[in-house]
Amino acid sequence: MLEVNNLVKRYGGLLAVDDVSFALEEAGSLGIVGESGSGKTTTARIIVGLERADSGRIAVDGAPPPRRDRLRRARQIQMVFQDPYLSLDPRVPVGAALRETLRLHFPDSDHPARVAELLEQVGLGQDQAARLPRQLSGGQRQRVAIARALAVRPSVIVLDEAVAGLDVSVQAQILNLLADLRAELGVAYLFITHDLGVVRAITDQVLVMRHGRVVEQGGTARILAAPSHPYTRLLLDSVPRPGWDPAGVAAARRALPSTHPEGSDASHPDRT
Numbered sequence: 154m155l156e157v158n159n160l161v162k163r164y165g166g167l168l169a170v171d172d173v174s175f176a177l178e179e180a181g182s183l184g185i186v187g188e189s190g191s192g193k194t195t196t197a198r199i200i201v202g203l204e205r206a207d208s209g210r211i212a213v214d215g216a217p218p219p220r221r222d223r224l225r226r227a228r229q230i231q232m233v234f235q236d237p238y239l240s241l242d243p244r245v246p247v248g249a250a251l252r253e254t255l256r257l258h259f260p261d262s263d264h265p266a267r268v269a270e271l272l273e274q275v276g277l278g279q280d281q282a283a284r285l286p287r288q289l290s291g292g293q294r295q296r297v298a299i300a301r302a303l304a305v306r307p308s309v310i311v312l313d314e315a316v317a318g319l320d321v322s323v324q325a326q327i328l329n330l331l332a333d334l335r336a337e338l339g340v341a342y343l344f345i346t347h348d349l350g351v352v353r354a355i356t357d358q359v360l361v362m363r364h365g366r367v368v369e370q371g372g373t374a375r376i377l378a379a380p381s382h383p384y385t386r387l388l389l390d391s392v393p394r395p396g397w398d399p400a401g402v403a404a405a406r407r408a409l410p411s412t413h414p415e416g417s418d419a420s421h422p423d424r425t
């Protein structure tokens with residue numbers, strides 16, 4: 154359903170995204186994981202149309218997403234950000250924000266009924282419709298952001314560190330909600346995260362990025378159980394747990410081969 158082929162994005166001399174390809178199937182869930190600066194967010198922003206690739210192809214259901222028709226593009230792919238405070242207008246109550254999105258995309262539909270349905274789908278009470286974003290908890294605000302994304306009935310939702318700012322118990326609730334919504338509505342997820350726990354909880358497929366490149370991709374269960382790339386092993390070893398050895402992780406990081414054995418790593422400041 155979403156196909157990404159040979160995406161490249163440079164910022165000056167920096168290759169932020171270097172020949173990235175993957176496919177996300179209908180109702181699938183794919184995680185892009187990697188440390189800060191690996192190019193995850195840039196990849197996501199290109200896919201939703203917030204950024205333009207230098208080269209490469211994106212197709213949704215076999216056709217490139219419309220570049221000029223932003224509304225139609227938004228109906229295919231929606232994005233949920235880490236901080237709903239930045240994407241929700243602080244002066245607009247939840248119900249009105251959802252109505253605004255519905256009016257824009259579906260001028261002829263029955264909005265009050267749909268607003269009620271959306272609130273229910275994300276586990277918010279009907280009484281929350283009158284609340285302003287600041288009158289909600291972080292988890293509730295993220296539920297509103299998810300409801301607003303669902304309002305346009307997208308095929309794909311790109312979630313950029315969407316649970317990163319939440320307490321672990323709230324994180325788990327949101328991940329459960331997302332899993333239920335995927336089963337119920339058949340929406341597909343592209344999950345951008347640095348957290349392998351999130352990848353394990355919510356994705357079937359995973360793509361590991363380092364320095365703009367894909368170093369490993371495949372089924373999440375297989376890759377987390379038996380990573381074949383040293384960088385993936387390092388990411389797994391970097392998760393603190395009982396008996397964890399940070400000095401060993403640091404040594405493994407120093408020993409990690411560069412992504413570009415031929416030496417073109419000079420194009421990325423972190424590639425040492």
Ligand SMILES: Nc1ncnc2c1ncn2[C@@H]1O[C@H](COP(=O)(O)OP(=O)(O)OP(=O)(O)O)[C@@H](O)[C@H]1O
Nearest residue numbers: 164167169187188189190191192193194195196347
């Ligand atoms: N608008 C920009 N101008 C210049 N460089 C940029 C821009 N956006 C991103 N970069 C650089 O591109 C590289 C990839 O950044 P990107 O944000 O995609 O990585 P990331 O894996 O999402 O990291 P993080 O988790 O910290 O957001 C980084 O070196 C970053 O500094």
